[in-house]
Amino acid sequence: MNDLAATSTSSPAAKHLPDAQTVTSVKHWTDRLFSFRVTRPQSLRFRSGEFVMIGLLGENGKPLLRAYSIASPSWDEELEFYSIKVPDGPLTSKLQHIQPGDEIILRPKPVGTLVHDALLPGKRLWFLATGTGIAPFASLMREPETYEKYEEIYMLHTCRTLAELEYGRELVESLKDDPLIGEMIGDKLRYYPTTTREESPLMGRITDNLESGRIFDHYGIAPMNPATDRAMVCGSLAFNVDVKEVLEAFGLREGANSDPKEYVVEKAFVGDGI
Incomplete structure (x- = not known):
C-alpha cells in the first residue's frame, strides 16, 4: 500500500478500511513531530488520558496498528493525536503523510492507566x-x-x-x-x-x-x-x-x-x- 496521502476518502480502497475515520486536519511541528485530528465515532466514550489503537493497512492488506493516547479531552467532538515520525517505521513512515480527507483505522476500545x-x-x-x-x-x-x-x-x-x-x-x-x-x-x-x-x-x-x-x-x-x-x-x-x-x-x-x-x-x- 502506498502512503495514505495518496488515497482519498473517495477512492475505492479507502472504503474498505475497517473502523475508518476521516482525517480533518494535520499540523507538522518539526521534521520529527506532527499532530492530527480525525472524526470521532458517535459511539466512542472514553476517559481523558486513555489510548486507542490506530493505524493503516499494511502492505499485506492487514491492519498495522499501534497504541496512541488520545490528546483531545473526552468532551471534544473530534479526536486528536500527537506522533513522532520514523523514516523507516512500519506505521509512521506512512502515517506522517496523511492529509485532510484521508482515512485511518481506529479501533474504538479505549483503555489506559492515566486516568x-x-x-x-x-x-x-x-x-x-x-x-x-x-x-x-x-x-x-x-x-x-x-x-x-x-x-x-x-x-x-x-x-x-x-x-x-x-x-x-x-x-x-x-x-x-x-x-x-x-x-x-x-x-x-x-x-x-x-x-x-x-x-x-x-x-x-x-x-x-x-x-x-x-x-x-x-x-x-x-x-x-x-x-x-x-x-x-x-x-x-x-x-x-x-x-x-x-x-x-x-x-x-x-x-x-x-x-x-x-x-x-x-x-x-x-x-x-x-
Missing part, C-alpha cells in the same frame, strides 16, 4: 512527560475534572530542543482562553518545559529536576509527599523506570484502575520504532 480513577484523592497533581508522551496530558489538561479534583497541577515536559516543546507550549497558552475551562484553571496549572540538548530558560531531565529539588525551589513549594501528591508518567520505557524510582523514593506507590494509589504509569507509550 483520575486510578489515583487516590490528593491536592497536587504532577504530569511527567517526555516527547510525545505529553499527549495524554494534553487531554487531561483540558478536562474539567482535573481542576475540580486538584488545587495545583504541574505539567513537566522535557524534549531535546525548544522546537519540540512547541506543541505543549501552544496548548498550555491557549487554555486560559478556553471557554469551557479557562476560568476553572485560574493559576492552578504550572507549566515547566525543559530541554536537554538546546540551551533554554529551563534545562535538565525531569528526574534530575525532581531529585535535586530544583523544581520545588522554582515554585517555592514543599517536595512531594504521599499524603498530598499524585503523579502520572508517560515517556519511553527507560524514562518510566527512572521516574518510578524517583517517585517511590518520595514515598509514592504505583496504582492502577483496580487499585488506586499515588502514581500511575502509561505502559503502552508509542516509542521510536514505529
Whole structure:
C-alpha cells in the first residue's frame, strides 16, 4: 500500500478500511513531530488520558496498528493525536503523510492507566512527560475534572530542543482562553518545559529536576509527599523506570484502575520504532 496521502476518502480502497475515520486536519511541528485530528465515532466514550489503537493497512492488506493516547479531552467532538515520525517505521513512515480527507483505522476500545480513577484523592497533581508522551496530558489538561479534583497541577515536559516543546507550549497558552475551562484553571496549572540538548530558560531531565529539588525551589513549594501528591508518567520505557524510582523514593506507590494509589504509569507509550 502506498502512503495514505495518496488515497482519498473517495477512492475505492479507502472504503474498505475497517473502523475508518476521516482525517480533518494535520499540523507538522518539526521534521520529527506532527499532530492530527480525525472524526470521532458517535459511539466512542472514553476517559481523558486513555489510548486507542490506530493505524493503516499494511502492505499485506492487514491492519498495522499501534497504541496512541488520545490528546483531545473526552468532551471534544473530534479526536486528536500527537506522533513522532520514523523514516523507516512500519506505521509512521506512512502515517506522517496523511492529509485532510484521508482515512485511518481506529479501533474504538479505549483503555489506559492515566486516568483520575486510578489515583487516590490528593491536592497536587504532577504530569511527567517526555516527547510525545505529553499527549495524554494534553487531554487531561483540558478536562474539567482535573481542576475540580486538584488545587495545583504541574505539567513537566522535557524534549531535546525548544522546537519540540512547541506543541505543549501552544496548548498550555491557549487554555486560559478556553471557554469551557479557562476560568476553572485560574493559576492552578504550572507549566515547566525543559530541554536537554538546546540551551533554554529551563534545562535538565525531569528526574534530575525532581531529585535535586530544583523544581520545588522554582515554585517555592514543599517536595512531594504521599499524603498530598499524585503523579502520572508517560515517556519511553527507560524514562518510566527512572521516574518510578524517583517517585517511590518520595514515598509514592504505583496504582492502577483496580487499585488506586499515588502514581500511575502509561505502559503502552508509542516509542521510536514505529
